[in-house]
Amino acid sequence: MPKSNIPVLKEPKPKKNTSKKVAALLVALFAVLLGVLFFRSSISKITDIEFRGSSYSTNEELLKESGLKVGMSFFGTSAGTIRKRLAGVQAIESVTVDKRFPGVVEITVHEYPSVAYELASDGKLMAYLSNGSKVLVKNGISLEKPMLSGWDKDQVNLLKLCSTLAKMSAELTSDISEILPSPTLSFPDRIRLYTRSGFEVITTISLLPKKTEYLNGIIETQEPGLITMLEADTYVPFAGASSAEEGENSTTHE
Known part of the structure; x- marks a missing residue:
């Protein structure tokens, strides 16, 4: 007998789970809607x-x-x-x-911490900060830092001075009342400073950090006078300071 060709039955394909896709789409749309509402809300x-x-x-x-x-x-x-x-x-x-x-x-x-102050020509108080910038003082403050005078034309040494003052102890800087530039050919960064305790000090910006121990020792133990801290350190009470200063100036000024 001839063999009959029996067609092979195809296995039914599983139906796609459309319900899950619809649910995921609805969740995504809901999340987008919530996001839009959130970012539009206060x-x-x-x-x-x-x-x-x-x-x-x-x-x-x-x-x-x-x-x-x-x-x-x-x-x-x-x-x-x-x-x-x-x-x-x-x-x-x-x-x-x-x-x-x-x-x-x-x-x-x-x-930046303030290291010194300056009274501007219009009477406003300016603060010098440790980074060398100068800003207007807008609030009442206690002036426990030195006042600077005559530094307008010497910005390089002014920046060095601000950086130096920032590294010094607050006890010492609070005793300094004023700092002025006093350059010479031998010492272009020479300064003259006055203390509230009555001393006058001649030194340089670059030497000042190295001389603070000597300066503190004189201020704490001696009567007010002239302190010179250059190549050599000297202290002269004000009774004999005039002659000492004249000698120092004659060797350093032109």
């Missing part, structure tokens, strides 16, 4: 911007530099971006940014 906006630690810049000035505004997106500006923007303010050494959800941005400013 909860995603900056509601409070706080500045702390600034003495030489107002909150309005810092706010402008930061680029922040109440009502802008809380997630639109990173803490790193805020720090970089505020780094351009000359009085600021570093910045700490704390973003607290919802809506609060707290910025703590760390300024």
